[in-house]
Amino acid sequence: MQVANEEQAEYWGSSPSGAKWLTYEEQMDELLEPVLDLVFERASLQPGMRVLDIGCGTGASSVRAAQIVGSTGHVLAADLAQPFLNRAEQRASEHGLDNIDFQYADVQTYPFPEADRDAMISRFGVMFFEDPVAAFANMSRALKPGGLMTFAAWGPLSGNPWFKTPHIAACARLGNPPPMDRNAPGPLAFHDQDRVSGLLADAGLTEIVVDQVPTHLHICSTLEDCAKLCTRIGPAARLITLFEGDDQDVLAIQQAVAEAFRPFATENTVEIPALINLFQARRPETG
Incomplete structure (x- = not known):
């Protein structure tokens, strides 16, 4: 199989960062x-539908979709x-689902x-494609005429403390990373609603709708455990790796994150505000 996104395949498939997921x-x-x-909520899947789940990870979305579409549908x-797909297949088996197939694929x-x-x-x-227009066009071809795409991407950094706060804490401790293109493939690449709407249009999709939806991410754990997770996955983890931070650096960053997240915490739960871009678009009925 031709892999256009070799860097992303390496990152998610075999790097320590990908393994942390x-x-x-x-x-x-x-x-x-x-x-x-x-x-x-937006996708409105129904029994009997045939669904394509892109970037399925370890299978949470695939399992839920398969449960909704039922035995007459397919995911x-x-x-x-591949490690994610192996785990996703295991989860599907644990739920007794035989209406899912898992595919290693550069979309x-x-x-x-x-x-x-x-x-x-x-x-x-x-959000990780080298050529998002080509990727969306390829996904669109997989849809029946009139078929609907529904996907979530992170909104602006300013509205997402889960990313911004650990990044600030890590930079304060370790220094600033080299500047990078904010639209480059990565978690925040689709923060700009107008840009992504244009990509979808360029890929031939129609009826494009985008909403910026406020929500809360939640962890049923202590503030300290939440802060630890931020130094294992996400921007702080990447900076710790980049600057070869030691145990004292990690502890200092965790303490800074915990203090910044304190307003979001109760005794056993942390509720972190988030701003999510929700996109929908259709394959044209004709053409």
Whole structure:
């Protein structure tokens, strides 16, 4: 299989950073469940539908979709990280689901069956393409005419303390990383609603709708545990790796994050405000 996104395949498939998502799967699924709820509320999947799940990760979205579409429907779950797919397949088996297939695929180039799917969904799985127009066009070809895409991406950094606060804490301790293109492939690449709407239009999609939705990420744990997670996954973790931070650096960053997140914490829960971009678009009925 041709892989256009080799850097992303390496990052998610075999790097220590990608492996951390397996280690902290339960915490991350809990944290991001409100975002998955938003995707499913908008997608309005129904029994019998055939669904394409892009960037399925360890399978939370795929399992929920398969449960909704039922035995008369089907989910094709694609990801660029084989370890994630292995875990997702295990989760599907644990739930007794046989209406899911898992596919290792670079979505930018993978030859999905033409006009085979009623809907596409994704929770944070579409911001990593080297050529997003090519990727969206390829996904669109997999949809039946009139088929609907629904996907979530992170909104602006200013509205997402989960990213901004650990980044500030890590920079204060370790220094600033080299400047980078804010639209480059990565978690925040789709923060600009107008830009992404233009990408979807360039890919031939129509009826494009985008909403910026405030929500809260939640962790049913202590403030300290939440801060620790921020130094294992996310921007602080990347800076710690980049600057080869030691245990004292990690502890200092955790303490700074915990203090900044204190207003969001109760005794056993941390509720972190978030701003999510929700996009929907259709494959044209004709053409």
